[in-house]
Amino acid sequence: xxxxxxxxxxxxxxxxxxxxxxxxxxxxxxxxxxxxxxxxxxxxxxxxxxxxxxxxxxxxxxxxxxxxxxxxxxxxxxxxxxxxxxxxxxxxxxxxxxxxxxxxxxxxxxxxxxxxxxxxxxxxxxxxxxxxxxxxxxxxxxxxxxxxxxxxxxxxxxxxxxxxxxxxxxxxxxxxxxxxxxxxxxxxxxxxxxxxxxxxxxxxxxxxxxxxxxxxxxxxxxxxxxxxxxxxxxxxxxxxxxxxxxxxxxxxxxxxxxxxxxxxxxxxxxxxxxxxxxxxxxxxxxxxxxxxxxxxxxxxxxxxxxxxxxxxxxxxxxxxxxxxxxxxxxxxxxxxxxxxxxxxxxxxxxxxxx
Amino acid sequence: xxxxxxxxxxxxxxxxxxxxxxxxxxxxxxxxxxxxxxxxxxxxxxxxxxxxxxxxxxxxxxxxxxxxxxxxxxxxxxxxxxxxxxxxxxxxxxxxxxxxxxxxxxxxxxxxxxxxxxxxxxxxxxxxxxxxxxxxxxxxxxxxxxxxxxxxxxxxxxxxxxxxxxxxxxxxxxxxxxxxxxxxxxxxxxxxxxxxxxxxxxxxxxxxxxxxxx
Numbered sequence: 001x002x003x004x005x006x007x008x009x010x011x012x013x014x015x016x017x018x019x020x021x022x023x024x025x026x027x028x029x030x031x032x033x034x035x036x037x038x039x040x041x042x043x044x045x046x047x048x049x050x051x052x053x054x055x056x057x058x059x060x061x062x063x064x065x066x067x068x069x070x071x072x073x074x075x076x077x078x079x080x081x082x083x084x085x086x087x088x089x090x091x092x093x094x095x096x097x098x099x100x101x102x103x104x105x106x107x108x109x110x111x112x113x114x115x116x117x118x119x120x121x122x123x124x125x126x127x128x129x130x131x132x133x134x135x136x137x138x139x140x141x142x143x144x145x146x147x148x149x150x151x152x153x154x155x156x157x158x159x160x161x162x163x164x165x166x167x168x169x170x171x172x173x174x175x176x177x178x179x180x181x182x183x184x185x186x187x188x189x190x191x192x193x194x195x196x197x198x199x200x201x202x203x204x205x206x207x208x209x210x211x212x213x214x215x216x217x218x219x220x221x222x223x224x225x226x227x228x229x230x231x232x233x234x235x236x237x238x239x240x241x242x243x244x245x246x247x248x249x250x251x252x253x254x255x256x257x258x259x260x261x262x263x264x265x266x267x268x269x270x271x272x273x274x275x276x277x278x279x280x281x282x283x284x285x286x287x288x289x290x291x292x293x294x295x296x297x298x299x300x301x302x303x304x305x306x307x308x309x310x311x312x313x314x315x316x317x318x319x320x321x322x323x324x325x326x327x328x329x330x331x332x333x334x335x336x337x338x339x340x341x342x343x344x345x346x347x348x349x350x351x352x353x354x
Numbered sequence: 355x356x357x358x359x360x361x362x363x364x365x366x367x368x369x370x371x372x373x374x375x376x377x378x379x380x381x382x383x384x385x386x387x388x389x390x391x392x393x394x395x396x397x398x399x400x401x402x403x404x405x406x407x408x409x410x411x412x413x414x415x416x417x418x419x420x421x422x423x424x425x426x427x428x429x430x431x432x433x434x435x436x437x438x439x440x441x442x443x444x445x446x447x448x449x450x451x452x453x454x455x456x457x458x459x460x461x462x463x464x465x466x467x468x469x470x471x472x473x474x475x476x477x478x479x480x481x482x483x484x485x486x487x488x489x490x491x492x493x494x495x496x497x498x499x500x501x502x503x504x505x506x507x508x509x510x511x512x513x514x515x516x517x518x519x520x521x522x523x524x525x526x527x528x529x530x531x532x533x534x535x536x537x538x539x540x541x542x543x544x545x546x547x548x549x550x551x552x553x554x555x556x557x558x559x560x561x562x563x564x565x566x567x568x
């Protein structure tokens with residue numbers, strides 16, 4: 001049983017990909033909470049990509065990093081062209097240009113050099129795979145995985161990245177970081193960003209200041225789809241442990257990266273394939289199983305079968321603990337030990353308000 | 355390399371002329387040619403760096419020239435090296451700027467410079483990076499332990515011309531440990547931004563030099 005036993009607790013998350021609708025509320029929750037600071041405009045600590053797709057940055061999962069046979073794998077460091085800039089928009093043209101309306105333009109994104117962008121975060125949203133009617137895709141939310149075998153931590157020659165003893169959350173010490181970006185290369189999920197202005201690396205911090213107050217991360221609380229479960233992997237009564245260890249339906253993403261991520265995914269049940277007579281082929285998923293196995297490992301078919309079986313049990317009038325967890329009728333049950341409502345907390349006085 | 359001497363000559367020239375990388379005062383100061391070598395890859399304090407760079411060259415800069423002047427309480431060092439493709443700033447996520455540094459032993463032991471100091475015997479260094487407004491003042495007690503601080507008494511000016519970087523550092527003499535009329539071990543390092551050099555991936559003086567005040 002995987003307990004993340006090297007720290008007191010192991011903070012972990014499970015994302016149910018059957019429920020993610022790609023609305024990006026999580027991305028905006030994170031952006032408004034954390035990444036509006038100096039040099040942070042292009043950073044999307046939380047992003048939701050479409051799979052199949054090239055991801056963020058472009059070809060994110062094909063850029064190396066992680067481990068193979070226990071040894072680090074060299075990673076590539078993409079540039080702005082692959083990450084995408086925080087675009088400028090020609091607001092003046094749209095909102096303030098007076099006179100002949102034919103001269104009004106629409107809101108075009110532009111890179112800082114004035115040229116139209118060629119790539120950006122989540123650029124290939126909804127493109128997916130296959131040709132209609134055989135098309136298939138799902139949404140994949142991504143945050144820092146708080147890996148148990150973090151490639152970023154090992155890569156840093158200055159020990160600027162550390163793992164919290166209380167919950168295994170991985171953090172970058174921004175005072176120590178000198179912006180070498182070995183960590184950016186080493187992360188196989190490419191979830192670490194580089195702040196060009198401050199010359200430091202930055203990434204999802206698992207909302208640790210909220211965790212310390214018993215408040216769940218912003219992306220978790222604001223998800224309208226009830227996609228995200230949080231809790232301690234080492235607590236056998238937690239949703240996390242039940243989904244990962246008991247029911248075994250929550251799987252790591254790209255286990256071949258060798259980093260033992262602590263964010264897990266319930267793989268999405270996919271529609272059936274069509275046969276040459278344009279009828280449903282009940283023996284095949286529309287999503288190619290070899291692609292699904294590459295994403296979630298060899299246990300994905302069993303995980304899908306378990307979810308399918310429990311779903312059918314409930315459809316036939318039966319009870320299922322798994323379905324109760326995944327449906328999450330009581331939203332608070334998804335929040336594990338982080339039940340505190342931030343809206344009910346006493347806020348410190350703002351300067352000027354006393 | 356041990357035995358190479360850099361002599362700091364006293365000058366009454368205008369400080370602005372000394373600070374200027376193409377200041378006329380430097381024409382009269384003999385330059386010391388110093389050979390550089392890549393830092394040992396197996397001493398990089400990260401298995402990732404050792405793996406990622408095992409088939410890549412680093413420490414591309416093969417030599418530099420250094421001149422030294424003292425002016426009242428100030429030590430000025432002018433460092434020149436060839437840089438055909440200058441990287442003047444960090445202008446992309448995967449871009450690295452050219453940089454150079456001079457490190458000083460605080461214990462008088464030249465061996466400390468090879469290891470970036472050690473616990474109890476730190477080194478100090480002056481570090482310039484292209485595109486930054488002010489140089490860094492650094493202390494270190496071993497590889498991977500550098501601490502940067504702003505030092506308002508330390509200045510650096512730079513100029514790239516005809517394939518050469520010229521960088522002038524000017525800092526307080528009293529910040530260095532000189533024992534009487536003798537000198538102190540110093541070492542130099544250059545990072546080639548076009549080759550993505552940073553951290554311990556640099557060209558450095560494999561031994562050290564002796565900086566002597568004349």
